[in-house]
Amino acid sequence: MFTFKTFSPWVACAALAACGGSSDLPDNPVGEPLAITATNYRTVTQEVLMTSFSLVDTSEVLVYGANVSTLPKPLHFARQQLPRLPARVAGIDAVVAGTAYNETVPCESGSVTITFDDRDNNLVVSNGDVLTETFNNCVALGETANGTLRFAFNALTGNLDSDVFTASLTLSFEAFSVESAAGSVLANGTVTLNTASKGVYDQEFRLTAPSYREELNLGGTVTSRTLTNFVTYENITPAPLNPTPPHLFSYSVTVNGTLTSSAFGGRSVVISNITPFSGLDTQAYPPTGQALVTGAASSLRITAMSDSAVYLSVDSNGDGTADFWETRLWSEFL
DSSP states (O other): OOOOOSOOHHHHTIIIIITOSOSSOOSSSSOOBOOOOTTTHHHHHHHHHHHHHHHHTTOTTOOOOSSSOOOOOHHHHHHHHGGGHHHHHTTOOOOOTTOOEEEEEEOSEEEEEEEEEOTTOSSSOOTTOEEEEEEEEEEETTEEEEEEEEEEEEEEEEOTTSSOEEEEEEEEEEEEEEEETTEEEEEEEEEEEEEEEEETTEEEEEEEEEEEEEEEEETTEEEEEEEEEEEEEEEEEEOOSSOSSOOSEEEEEEEEEEEEEGGGTTEEEEEEEEEEEEEETTSSSOSEEEEEEEETTEEEEEEEOSSSEEEEEEESSSSSSOSEEEEEEGGGTO
């Protein structure tokens, strides 16, 4: 599977020259529609792909990897916490009804304070419970976390620390940041996660983000992204017996919603997944799938041609006919 670039020549030149205006986001979280042109379509492509796949690259079974440093991803970090939550509250004593359990535990360095609002007082994570983690320079596995994550469980069956469970929960990010050698990301906002797991390679994830914002700092270059009415769906299916070609699982990903970015000068585009991006765990990038990106009287189609190539076509005047097209490498954008 793939990982994310830490620097992009497309994004570096985009905020002012290609799009016009300041690189700061406006007060309105949804910017005015961006005019997609032959000069900025590569910037749009990379922002759309990096944003979309950073949302669905949250499953621990998707091991992206290899030749480029992985950017920290707050949603991935939060999802990694889920199977650990039962252990966070294991062994606690009953608390007085209406009060919350608090404990501060050490990380490799720094600490995390756990607040457990056990609504039914059954001493385990269950329906209606709210668990809050507040990180204070908490270092673990090469990443440093600060700020607050809040997990509010709307429904839960099975065990989060197993491979078989279903869960519906609201994740809140309050000035939550993750920093690694590759850079740092600051997240604010709320998302809803619905997940069903039948096994290690048999999982479904649906993430809904009414309004979620990230600020990426890569080598001093800050990019702000706001997601509005974003919905992603990720399906992981185990391979059949003796599959050809050999693989462990297949996956498909759909992404829909509005992206406002400082790389667009604070303007926005609407992403519509026409065909899910799909592939096998052994393939570097998805070989199939298509997304339509709509701007101001303009659009961009991103079509997977293979697990190494992607086809881009630009309709810069909204007449339904492509004015410019080319085939690029996936690795140029992700």
